[in-house]
Amino acid sequence: MRFDLVDLQLFIAVTEARSITAGALRAHLALASASARIKGLEAALGVALLKRGRRGVEPTAAGESLLDHARIILHNVEMMRGDLAAYATGAKASVHLLANTSGLSEYLPKALAAFLREHPDINVDVEERESTDIATAIATGVADLGFAAEHALQDNLERFLFCEDRLVLVAARRGALAGRRQIDFREVSACDFVGLTNSTALALHIARHAARLGARLRFRARLRDFDAICQMVAADVGIAVVPEAAARRCAGSMPIMMIRIRDSWANRKLAICARSFKSLPRPAKQLVEHLREAAQC
Known part of the structure; x- marks a missing residue:
């Protein structure tokens, strides 16, 4: 046939x-x-x-x-053409990786930097997507590798856990929430927020869960990175939902406090996923092996 x-x-x-x-x-x-x-x-x-x-x-x-x-x-044919064309022109091989906001900003940079130092003949093209979109893209063969929240992945996708990614609420140390250690998101859904721009995967994730509570969050400012968001929070402009890793980093130099969100959607595990790790092109397999070694779970 x-x-x-x-x-x-x-x-x-x-x-x-x-x-x-x-x-x-x-x-x-x-x-x-x-x-x-x-x-x-x-x-x-x-x-x-x-x-x-x-x-x-x-x-x-x-x-x-x-x-x-x-x-x-x-x-796969397009990938083959691209890889062979790269060898023919002396250019580097390339791996296309889809990642959610937390993965892209907090967990991937260090691991990718080490990989790129060790493999000067490989480039990595990272594209930000929401976890559910990443799962669909991998399942339909649009992309080879994904870095997404584990709960969003279909059962037929291969994966391994990379790290835990808890989302926390950050607020000014002397603000209205001073002294709180944990909270239900419903309690703060009517507060002023500082957040990421609408196009980011994490902003969509948070908005979706707020909508399930019947709330539409009110944003005083939208910014592109967590450090800028935490600076706004420190000035008591509003509160924000950020990855715990970003909150801990910023809390070392800013007057902000972390509050645990009791809602289940705030507790996530991030995973590297593919339709089949065995069938990946060689550069992608090399990246997968590096990320397995760098995994924190």
Whole structure:
């Protein structure tokens, strides 16, 4: 059984557009040629891949399976082309890693710096995403490696724990919450907050859980990093939710206090994840082994 990459690209285009006509256009093929290729795929596999109706097409169960595999195959082909092109031009190999806000700002920099020193022939491209988005991207083959909250990962993803990432409330030492050691988030949902910009993964995570309490947090300021946020908190502009590691670091030089959040969503474990660690490209495998050794769990 042979698969043509053009057929796989066409099948992805057709299923995403829910139309053979629109899929053919995306794949730069004539409608007749596209229709013949889809029928040829179905004949070769001996199973219907699409349900055809008046409003277009949608994949059958077999079609959904082919779609998952096709995306992974084409992603791997692009990775292969990129790696080989890098060798041909003398450029460095590259690893694409998705990470949530805490991982990107608090836990990855030190580990990645050590890895890059040891592997001068490898670059690491880190992209910030929310943990649930990272899980989806890894599951669908869009990216090779993820660094995300463990609870957001599907059971079929391979993973290993890297560290614990407790979120805490930080407040001015002489503010209204002075003396508190722990708190339910509902108690402070009506307070003034200082937080990360809307586009960050952690800001979305906090907003989602506030919404489940029926609250919409009121922000006096939104900033790009935890140190700046803690400086605002120290000036009693508002309170903030930050990773415990960032809070401890800032508390050493700023008049802020940490308060434990009793809600379960504030207690997270971060994990390195992939569809299959064995099937990763060699540079990604090297990064995985380095992160295993650097893991704090």
